[in-house]
Amino acid sequence: ALPISDFAFLANITEITGYLYIQGAHTNVPLPNLKVVRGRETRTLANALPGLSQSRGEKFAITIGESFGMTAWPFPALQQVVKGKVLLYKIPMLSSPDTIDWSDILSNGRADVLDYLVGSDSSVKTPNCSSCPGNFCWANDQCHIRTSVCHRFCPGNRCRGSAIADCCDADCLGGCTKGLDDTACSACEKFINGDQCVDQCPPLVVFDFKTVSFVPTSDGRYIFGDECVRQCPNGTFANGQQCVEICPEGRRPEKGFCVDCNGPCPKVCDLPRNVDGFNVQNFTGCTDIRGSLAFTDFNLNKNPSFPGRPQVNQSDLEAAFSSVRRVTGYVRVASLSNEPRFTSLTFLRNLEWIGGEELYFGLSLFIQSTSLYELGLESLKTIAKGNIQIAKNPNMCANLTKEGLLDSNVIRKDQSVTVFSNKNCEDDYCDSQCNRTLGCWGRNASHCIGCQNFDYFGTCVSDCSATAKKFGSTLVYADRSGNFVSGLGVCAYCHEECAQGCTGPNNNDCFACKNVQNGTFCQPECPPNTFDENDVCYPCNPSCNDGCTGPGSHLGAGGCNNCSGLLLLNANETKIVQCLQNKCPSHRYVAEVTRINDTFNGKRICRECDDLCVSCHGPEPADCDGACKKVNENGVCAEECGERRFANSMKNCEDCPEQCGSPGCSNISGKVKCKPCDLSVAIRNGVEFCVKTVRMTSRLPTRNDAIRFARMILIQWKSIRFAGRAIANAKSYPERKLAVEEETLWRKIV
Numbered sequence: 201a202l203p204i205s206d207f208a209f210l211a212n213i214t215e216i217t218g219y220l221y222i223q224g225a226h227t228n229v230p231l232p233n234l235k236v237v238r239g240r241e242t243r244t245l246a247n248a249l250p251g252l253s254q255s256r257g258e259k260f261a262i263t264i265g266e267s268f269g270m271t272a273w274p275f276p277a278l279q280q281v282v283k284g285k286v287l288l289y290k291i292p293m294l295s296s297p298d299t300i301d302w303s304d305i306l307s308n309g310r311a312d313v314l315d316y317l318v319g320s321d322s323s324v325k326t327p328n329c330s331s332c333p334g335n336f337c338w339a340n341d342q343c344h345i346r347t348s349v350c351h352r353f354c355p356g357n358r359c360r361g362s363a364i365a366d367c368c369d370a371d372c373l374g375g376c377t378k379g380l381d382d383t384a385c386s387a388c389e390k391f392i393n394g395d396q397c398v399d400q401c402p403p404l405v406v407f408d409f410k411t412v413s414f415v416p417t418s419d420g421r422y423i424f425g426d427e428c429v430r431q432c433p434n435g436t437f438a439n440g441q442q443c444v445e446i447c448p449e450g451r452r453p454e455k456g457f458c459v460d461c462n463g464p465c466p467k468v469c470d471l472p473r474n475v476d477g478f479n480v481q482n483f484t485g486c487t488d489i490r491g492s493l494a495f496t497d498f499n500l501n502k503n504p505s506f507p508g509r510p511q512v513n514q515s516d517l518e519a520a521f522s523s524v525r526r527v528t529g530y531v532r533v534a535s536l537s538n539e540p541r542f543t544s545l546t547f548l549r550n551l552e553w554i555g556g557e558e559l560y561f562g563l564s565l566f567i568q569s570t571s572l573y574e575l576g577l578e579s580l581k582t583i584a585k586g587n588i589q590i591a592k593n594p595n596m597c598a599n600l601t602k603e604g605l606l607d608s609n610v611i612r613k614d615q616s617v618t619v620f621s622n623k624n625c626e627d628d629y630c631d632s633q634c635n636r637t638l639g640c641w642g643r644n645a646s647h648c649i650g651c652q653n654f655d656y657f658g659t660c661v662s663d664c665s666a667t668a669k670k671f672g673s674t675l676v677y678a679d680r681s682g683n684f685v686s687g688l689g690v691c692a693y694c695h696e697e698c699a700q701g702c703t704g705p706n707n708n709d710c711f712a713c714k715n716v717q718n719g720t721f722c723q724p725e726c727p728p729n730t731f732d733e734n735d736v737c738y739p740c741n742p743s744c745n746d747g748c749t750g751p752g753s754h755l756g757a758g759g760c761n762n763c764s765g766l767l768l769l770n771a772n773e774t775k776i777v778q779c780l781q782n783k784c785p786s787h788r789y790v791a792e793v794t795r796i797n798d799t800f801n802g803k804r805i806c807r808e809c810d811d812l813c814v815s816c817h818g819p820e821p822a823d824c825d826g827a828c829k830k831v832n833e834n835g836v837c838a839e840e841c842g843e844r845r846f847a848n849s850m851k852n853c854e855d856c857p858e859q860c861g862s863p864g865c866s867n868i869s870g871k872v873k874c875k876p877c878d879l880s881v882a883i884r885n886g887v888e889f890c891v892k893t894v895r896m897t898s899r900l901p902t903r904n905d906a907i908r909f910a911r912m913i914l915i916q917w918k919s920i921r922f923a924g925r926a927i928a929n930a931k932s933y934p935e936r937k938l939a940v941e942e943e944t945l946w947r948k949i950v
Contacts, residue, residue, distance in 0.1 A: 207229060207230055210229070210230055210231050211230065211231075211232055211233060212233070213231055213233065213234055214233050214234060214235050214236070214386070214387070215234070215235065215236045215237075215238070215387045216234065216236070216237045216238065217238045217240050217241075217425070217426075218238070218239070218240055218241035218242075219237070219239060219241055219242050219243050219260065219261045219262065219263070219284065220234075220237055220261065220262045220263070220264075220275075221243055221263045222263070222264045222265070222267060222270075222274065223263070223264075223265050223266060223267070224265075224266050224267060225264075225267035225269060225270050226267075226268065226269035227269045227270070228269075228270055228271060228272045228274070229267075229270065229274045230272075230274060231274045231275045232275075232276065232277060233277055234274075234275040234277060234278055235277050235278060235279045235280070235374045235375065235386040235387060236278075236279060236280050236281075236282070236373055236374040236386060236387040237261045237262060237278070237280075237281045237282070237284075238261075238282045238283065239259075239261035239281060239282050239283035239284035240283070242259035242260055242261055242283065242284040243259070243260045243261075243263050244257060244258065244259050244260070245257070245258065245260075245287075249265075249287075249289055249316065250316075251289070251316040251317070252287075252289060252314055252316045254314065255287060255314055258285055258287070258314070259283075259284050259285065260284055260285050260286065260287045261281050261282075261283060261284025261285065261286065262281065262284070262285075262286045262287065263286075263287045264287070264288050264289075264291060265287065265288075265289045265290060265291075266289070266290045266291075267290070267291050267294075268290070268291075268292060268293065269293070270291050270293060270294050271293045271294060272294070272338075272339060273294065273295070273300075273338045273339070273342075276338040276339070276342045277345075278305060279304075279305065279345075279347050279358075279374035279375045279386055280305055280347070280358075280373060280374040280375070280386075280387075281305055281306050281312075282373070285306070285312040285313070285314065286302075286306065286312060286313045286314070287314050287315075288313065288314070288315040288316070288318045289314075289315065289316040289317060289318070290316065290317045290318075291317070291318045291319075292317060292318075292319065292320045292321040292324070293319075293321050293323075293324060294318055294319055294324070295319050295324060295325075295326060295327055295338075295339065296318060296319045296326060297310075297313055297315055297318060298310075299326065299327055299329050299336060299337055299338070299344075300336055300337075300338065300344050301334060301336040301344055301346055303348075304336075304344070304346040304347065304348045304349070327339050327340045328340050329343070329344075331343070332344065333345075333346065333349075334346060334349075345375075347359060347360065347368070347374065347375035347376075347386075349362060350362065350366070350367060351363060351364040351366070351367060353367075354367035354368070355367060355369070355370040355380075356368055356369065356370040356371070356372060356389070358372050358373070358374060358375050358376065359375070359376075359379070360375060360376055360377065360378075360379060361379075363379075365379045365380070366379045367379050367380055368380075368384075368385065369381060369382040369384075369385060369397060370389075370399075371385065371388060371389050371390060371397035371398060371399055372384075372385035372386065372387070372388070372389060372397055373385065373386065373387040373388055373389045373397075374386035374387045382396050382397045382398070383395045383396050383397075385397045388426060390426065391423065391426050391427065391428050392426060392427055392428065393421060393427075393428035394428075398428065401421040401422070401423050401428035401441065402417065402419045402420050402421050402428065403417060403420055403441070404416060404417060404420035404421075404422070404441055405417060405420065411708070411719075411721065413707065413708075413721060421441075422438055422441055422442070422443050423441050423442050423443060424436065424443040425443075429443070431456075432456060437453045437456060437457055437458045438456060438457045438458065439451065439457075439458035440458075444458065447466065449465065450465055451465070452465055452466040452487070453466070465487075466487040466488050466525070467485050467486050467487050467488070467523075468486070468487070468488040468490055469482070469483055469486035469488070469489055469490065470490045470491055471483065471489050471490070471491035471492065471493065474494045474496070474499045475493060475494065475495055475499060475500070475512065475517075475520075476499040476500065476506075476509060476512065477500075477502075477509045477510035477511060477512050477516075478506075478509050480512050480516050480517070480520045481516075481519075481520065482520075483520040483521060483524075484519055484520050484523075485523055486520075486521070486523060486524055487523050487524060487525045487526065488524075488525065488526045488527075488528075489524055489526065489527045489528065489529075490528050491527075491528065491529050491558070492527065492528075492529030492530045492531070492532070492558050492560070493521075493524075493527055493529075493530075493531045493532070493548075494532040494534075494560075495517070495532070495533045495534075495536070495542075496532075496533075496534050496535050496536070497535045497536050497538070497539055498535070499512075500512040500536070500539070500542075501539075513541055514541055514542055514543070514544075514547065517547040518546075518547040520547075521547045521548055522547050522548075522549065522550060523550060524548060524550060524551055525550055525551060525552045525553065525579075526551075526552065526553045526555070527551065527553070527554050527555065528555040528557045528558070529554075529555065529556070529557055529558035529559075529564075530554065530556060530558060530559055530560045530563060530564045530565065530566065530586060531548070531551075531554055531564070531565050531566070532560050532563075532566045532567075533545065533566070533567045533568075533570055533572070534566065534567070534568050534569055534570070535568075535569050535570075536569070536570040536571055536572075537569045537570060537571055537592075537594075538571065539570075539571050540571050542570065542571055542572065543571065543572060543573045543574075543595075544572060544573060544574050544575070544576040544642075545567075545572065545574075545575050545576045545577055546574075546576035546578075548576070548577055549576055549577070549578050549579060550579050551577060551579060551580055552579045552580060552581050552582065553580075553581065553582045553584065554580070554582070554583045554584065554586075555584050555585065556583065556584050556585025556586035557585070559585070559586045562586060562587055563586055563587050563588065563589050564583050564584075564585060564586025564587065564588070565583060565586070565588045565589070565590075566588075566589050567589075567590045567591075567593065568589065568590070568591045568592050568593070569591075569592045569593070570593050570596070571593075571595060572593055572595060572596045573595045573596055574596060574597075574641070574642035574643065574647070575590075575596070575598070575641040575642055575647075576641060576642050576647065577641045578641055578642065578644070578646045578647045578658060579658060580610065580641065581609075581610060582609070582610060583605075583610055583611050583615065585615075586615065587615055587616040587617070587618070588600075588605070588611070588615070588616070588617045588618065589618040589619075590618070590619050590622065591618065591619065591620045591621050591622065592620075592621045592622070593621075593622045593623070594621075594622070594623060595623060596622055596623055597622060597623045597624065597625035597626070597629050598619045598622045598625075599625045599629050599630055599636075599639045599640050600617060600619055600639045600649075601617065601619075601639055602615075602616065602617035604637060604638035604639040604649055604650075605617055605638075605639070605649065607638060607650070608638050608649045608650045610649065629643060630643070630647075630648065631643060631644060631645040631647070631648060631660065632652070633645045633648065633651060633652050633653060633659075633660035633661060633662060634647075634648035634649070634650070634651065634652060634660055635648065635649070635650040635651060635652050636652075638650040644659075645659050645660045645661070646658055646659040646660075648660045653688050654678055654688055654689055654690060654691050655689075655690040655691065656668075656676075656690075656691040657691060661691070663678075664676050664677060664678040664691035665677075665678070665701075667691065668691070674700055674701040675693060675694040675698060675699075675701065675702065676691050676692065676693060676694065676701075677691070677692060677694060677701070677702050677703055677704060677705075677709075678690075678691060678692075679691070679692040679704075679705070692705055693705075694709070694710065695707040695709065695710060695722065696714075697710065697713060697714050697715060697722035697723060697724065698710035698711070698712070698713070698714060698722060699711070699712040699713060699714040699722075700712040707721050707722045707723065708720045708721045708722070710722045713735065715735070716732055716735045716736065716737055717735060717736050717737065718730065718736075718737035719737075723737075728747055729744065729747055729748070730747075731747070731748050731749055731750055731751070733750070738751060740760065741753040741759070741760060741779065742764075742781045743760065743763060743764055743765055743766075743778075743779035743780050743781045744759070744760035744761065744762070744763070744764060744779060745760065745761070745762040745763055745764035745779075746760075746761040746762040747761045748760045748761055749761070753778050753779045753780070754776075754777065754778050754779065755776045755778075755779060759779070760779045762779075763776065763779035763780075764779065764781070765779070765780055765781045765782050765804070766779075766780035766781070766782065766783070766784060766790065766804050766805065766806055767779065767780065767800065767803055767804065767805045767806070768780055768784075768785070768788075768805070768806050769800065769805050769806075773793070773800065773805070774799075780806060784806035785806065786814075786815060787808060787809050787813070787814070787815065787816075788806040788807060788808055788809060789806070789807060789809060789815075789816050789817050789818060789819075789823070790804055790805075790806060790817075791804070791805055791806070791807045791819075792804055792805075793805055807819065809823070809824065810823070810824070810837065811829070812824065812828055812829050812830060812837035812838065812839070813825070813827075813828065813829065813837055814827040814828065814829055815827065821836050821837045821838065822835065822836045822837075824836075824837045827851075828851055830847075830851070831847040831851050831852070831853055832850075832851055832852045832853065833845075833853045834853070838853075841853035841854075843862075843864060844856045844860065844861075844862065844864040844865070845864065846864070846865045846866055846867045846872055847867055848867060849867075849870065856872070856874070857872070857874070859874070860874035860875065861874075863875035863876065
């Protein structure tokens with residue numbers, strides 16, 4: 201049995217994502233801080249255990265069996281088992297599971313616990329749980345702290361007490377050490393981002409409505425299991441936001457990411473090191489070799505020891521390995537000095553990565569004693585582990601150095617490069633477009649380890665555009681933005697929405713658009729609430745809803761598909777004439793249709809104001825908003841003012857001077873004049889008014905005539921006195937002149 205000290209590492213375990221399996225323990229197995237078992241993987245019994253017939257086929261997240269030395273429960277802090285059941289059998293020295301509230305831990309409670317011969321030894325006593333909440337405990341001094349007995353308003357189903365302040369955050373799993381705090385969870389329901397439990401990891405990109413495209417976020421995270429991480433761990437690949445070990449169908453791994461396959465998708469093949477005539481045909485179409493590649497004369501030639509094994513030729517290797525991109529182990533080519541049919545390793549021209557997970561005497565690339573004339577490993581960019589040795593190849597120049605491979609990031613500092621006893625290299629062995637200080641895998645421009653100018657998809661060239669035109673393409677640009685190992689940059693493809701070339705990789709770097717142009721961006725189609733006119737996207741009228749077919753605000757062709765706000769209907773309100781945003785045109789007001797079974801029932805429409813209104817808020821003349829087309833009679837627009845009233849310069853009606861009598865008055869060019877009458881006319885303060893005169897007759901005057909005459913003289917005399925005071929009080933020449941004229945008139949009348 202292992203001593204307790206060997207189990208010390210178990211004290212740090214707080215969560216198990218799969219299952220817990222303890223078998224044949226002769227001592228206690230302490231997991232004092234284990235709080236959650238997720239059960240993403242469970243253990244299933246093919247055959248039922250004796251005494252537990254129902255155990256067959258069940259899925260168990262926790263299994264403890266035949267542990268005769270176990271006297272204490274391993275996990276006194278356990279709070280939740282997410283999936284799976286618990287199996288306990290033949291643990292005679294362990295106390296009964298009935299003192300534990302399994303309904304707090306398992307979804308189906310005690311029914312999910314299968315136990316047989318637990319606590320069966322006569323010396324085992326039931327622990328005293330009387331001092332524990334609910335009388336549940338793991339041992340005499342270890343209460344079972346329940347986390348599902350919560351306040352009814354808790355956002356989740358876990359808590360640290362019955363008060364609402366003790367509620368765990370909704371994203372917590374198992375329990376928490378502080379209420380309503382997503383950084384105090386025992387475990388996370390879904391994801392953990394730093395020390396915070398979250399419902400989802402922050403997105404890597406968000407949609408920018410200004411640029412109508414997705415843009416990266418500064419706090420975006422990838423999803424690795426139940427963790428939010430800045431980068432996917434080694435050995436995994438970013439597929440969208442997920443970190444995966446194997447890229448899905450239709451995609452392949454590239455520089456830590458899953459990318460769409462350009463040609464055949466990866467095909468992983470296992471190889472038992474040596475390639476021979478028996479197995480070579482099995483690797484046709486393979487892209488990833490899980491293992492090592494070894495090419496030797498012993499295996500490639502016929503051998504009496506292996507009757508019937510055919511000879512392997514260069515064409516066989518071409519058919520089998522030309523699609524290989526990755527080898528997890530090593531590549532060994534040796535003892536082929538007398539085999540003139542093997543002149544190059546161009547059948548491995550697409551090999552990009554040698555993993556070195558398995559080495560040949562410390563070597564990951566070993567080429568020795570061959571008849572090769574060139575290496576031809578034009579795509580090899582990474583040798584992750586192991587050393588390189590290229591030696592004793594009399595026909596081949598190996599223009600390689602550690603410095604060149606190191607500068608080009610093919611190897612790391614701790615890897616060695618040994619090159620000796622090969623053919624001497626001429627100064628111009630590498631192509632003129634190669635960076636000759638880095639070396640090359642062969643004579644062609646596609647064999648350069650680094651470029652002098654630009655890398656055109658694996659071939660070094662002097663100009664991206666010129667090279668692209670040779671192949672009939674203009675959709676390539678020179679990318680100078682990166683920190684390139686050598687040369688000026690790389691040739692890169694334009695965005696898929698570009699036409700006629702581009703200046704960069706984005707859909708707003710295009711010279712022209714393949715489909716439509718939306719602002720400065722090329723897109724497959726116009727976005728919502730825009731319309732396409734001559735392959736250019738224009739915004740719909742703001743009054744439109746559900747898009748449009750043109751700039752108009754009307755409903756139908758060239759206008760809105762639907763209306764977002766107010767409606768302008770025809771005269772009998774049966775058809776939409778125009779969509780309006782939130783304001784009616786002049787001389788109309790907002791109304792709601794209240795006709796049952798009407799097409800527009802409940803809709804807000806614009807109706808005409810009364811003819812007397814300039815603007816209004818309802819259908820009546822009294823609903824006008826202040827300004828009237830003709831006159832305003834006490835707040836109501838009217839055709840004319842009432843009896844003995846006139847309209848002032850603001851079109852508001854006022855009473856006529858009382859001297860005008862029943863005919864009333866009028867406002868002509870700013871002067872209020874009495875309407876024609878049989879009375880004399882006088883002017884006071886610029887106002888004409890009627891005065892009474894005595895009509896001469898042939899009869900003798902009566903007493904009443906005398907009285908009327910006296911009154912008239914009195915009025916006229918008062919008027920003269922009034923005019924005199926007006927002259928005295930005049931403050932300006934025009935006022936004094938007017939007062940003098942008025943006094944003169946009155947004196948003539950008198």
